[in-house]
Amino acid sequence: MELADIYSTLEGPRRLILVVHCRELPDLEPLLAEAACSLSSGRLVIARCLDEGRYISTVSPRYLKSRAGRLHLKLLSELKPDITVELHSYSPRAAPALTSPWRRLAPPLVELEAGLLLGSVPPPLASPLRLQGISLLLPRVYLTLEVERGSNRALEAAARVMRQAATCSSGLELIYWLFKLYPRQLAKAARRFSRYYMKAARAARTARLTRL
Numbered sequence: 001m002e003l004a005d006i007y008s009t010l011e012g013p014r015r016l017i018l019v020v021h022c023r024e025l026p027d028l029e030p031l032l033a034e035a036a037c038s039l040s041s042g043r044l045v046i047a048r049c050l051d052e053g054r055y056i057s058t059v060s061p062r063y064l065k066s067r068a069g070r071l072h073l074k075l076l077s078e079l080k081p082d083i084t085v086e087l088h089s090y091s092p093r094a095a096p097a098l099t100s101p102w103r104r105l106a107p108p109l110v111e112l113e114a115g116l117l118l119g120s121v122p123p124p125l126a127s128p129l130r131l132q133g134i135s136l137l138l139p140r141v142y143l144t145l146e147v148e149r150g151s152n153r154a155l156e157a158a159a160r161v162m163r164q165a166a167t168c169s170s171g172l173e174l175i176y177w178l179f180k181l182y183p184r185q186l187a188k189a190a191r192r193f194s195r196y197y198m199k200a201a202r203a204a205r206t207a208r209l210t211r212l
Helices: 022-038 067-079 092-099 123-131 152-167 171-181 183-211
Strands: 002-007 014-019 043-048 083-090 110-113 116-119 141-148
Touching: 014 022, 014 067, 014 152, 022 043, 022 083, 022 141, 022 152, 043 067, 067 123, 083 092, 083 152, 092 110, 092 116, 092 141, 110 152, 110 183, 116 152, 116 183, 141 152, 141 171, 152 171, 171 183
Parallel strands: 014 043, 014 083, 083 141
Antiparallel strands: 002 043, 110 116, 116 141
16 A cells, blocks of 8 residues: 655645555546645545555455455544545446446445446445444545546546545535535435445344344
């Protein structure tokens, strides 16, 4: 893993930007540079290549047992960022699986613009962070952005989000900005996120009752 820790002279939110998978870094490096150049206040930590070349999906139940998953959790636990952006790139043929209403291991992603998909915190990280008393709900913000590989339009749209993430004064301001730009998509993402976790909570209660 490579870490860059950048401070502004002005007070502001703690920001964390993650590229988990080394093989996706060449596609996403321009977005890291955009965020670093745009920082206007607070602190920005950029973490590259958490998986060190050993790929494992962040939504896999095995993720927290991997080195990447442990580093990911440690960064969130120790930094307690106000704004987190997890970056990925994907091939066009993967889009149907990422946005499918029947996606099993995480809430379906929502297309903000052609080639740019939005999600939130990976489910394997949500429970351990809650147990540590760390909430990734408002006013903290955790975004997952998936950028279509080779799409300049998607890269430009993601760069706008990165600039806003680096210049906003709070996670709430970032969410308000996104809602203003993408009202229908953000409402859809919120519904999908809520529906997934309500279903997961019901399944967990059923499993506990079954064991009793």
